[in-house]
Amino acid sequence: MSIFSKLFSFTQELAIDLGTANTIIISDDQIAVNEPSVVALDRHSEKMIAVGGRAKLMYEKTNDSIRVIRPLRDGVIADFNACEQMMRGLIKMVHRGKRLFSPSLRMVIGVPSGSTEVELRAVRDSAEHAGGRDIFLLYEPMAAAIGIGIDVNAPEGNMVVDIGGGTTEIAVISLGGIVSNNSIKMAGDDFTADIKEYMSRQHNMVVSERMAERIKIHVGAALTDLGSNAPEDYLVKGPNRITTMPMEVPVCYQEIAHCLEKSIAKIEQAVLNALEKTPPELYADIVDNGI
Helix, strand or coil: CCHHHHHHCCEEEEEEEECCCEEEEEECCEEEEEEECCEEEECCCCCEEEECHHHHHHCCCCCCCEEEECCEECCEECCHHHHHHHHHHHHHHCCCCCCCCCCEEEEEEEECCCCCHHHHHHHHHHHHHCCEEEEEEEEHHHHHHHHCCCCCCCCCCEEEEEECCCCEEEEEEECCEEEEEEEECCCHHHHHHHHHHHHHHHHCECCCHHHHHHHHHHHCCCCCCCHHHCCCCEEEEEEECCCCCEEEEEECHHHHHHHCHHHHHHHHHHHHHHHHCCCHHHHHHHHHCCC
8 A cells, every 4th residue: 555545545444353262353454453352441430441462461360440351252242332442442453554534444343153133233333333434244154264265156065163262153155155054152261161160170279261271272182192293281370279278280181182072072063963954965065075
């Protein structure tokens, strides 16, 4: 974009992946913002104190005058005001350069394929209040398919399984549309909750949500045998659930694979349910592509 265009541009186009765990904003074909979907607000004035990574550092460490919120739960907006302020704060992070006029914002926002009309309206309203003028909603499985280079307009079936923070999106795509889909509220947040419960039950240790997420990142696994790719054990520190005395426990990936079995099985069943609703010819394409 030329300097003249930047100075006199009246419209700025943004693509937003409004996720339960992280929000990504793309501007000028580049990732401009990749931050946790967290906002810190003053409990009395409701003014924003921090957003994104800075707000996540405050999570579970605040005093009575600050509340740190994850505005999205299970892929939908749980706190409308907090979501609006979070979007405003993240949009301000986008480098706009010097302009003579503040541009209007044209946004494309990814939404879960199983969203209700009320949930879609909530996303649209939040975007409008955050400064968006033209709002376009795109189902997340379609956005994921385009992003990984699938020819979504081709007359063949492709299955996309998108495991996010709050929802898992499963869709069969052909000829530019979603033929069959299944959206379940079972995803990364549930894995984190499983790990918290496992550490309490198996090791008598109390771990925070952030610590459980670190365990998931370091030794999270769906299989109990990863061979040479197996990660090293992760040392977890925390208070004993009964005595509250500090303790250390090494956790291996096999343990985490076992504690995530039930949640992963639900995702597998959702994939099978989506396949059952797929026309036979597209089913054959998916099998040929390696499903």
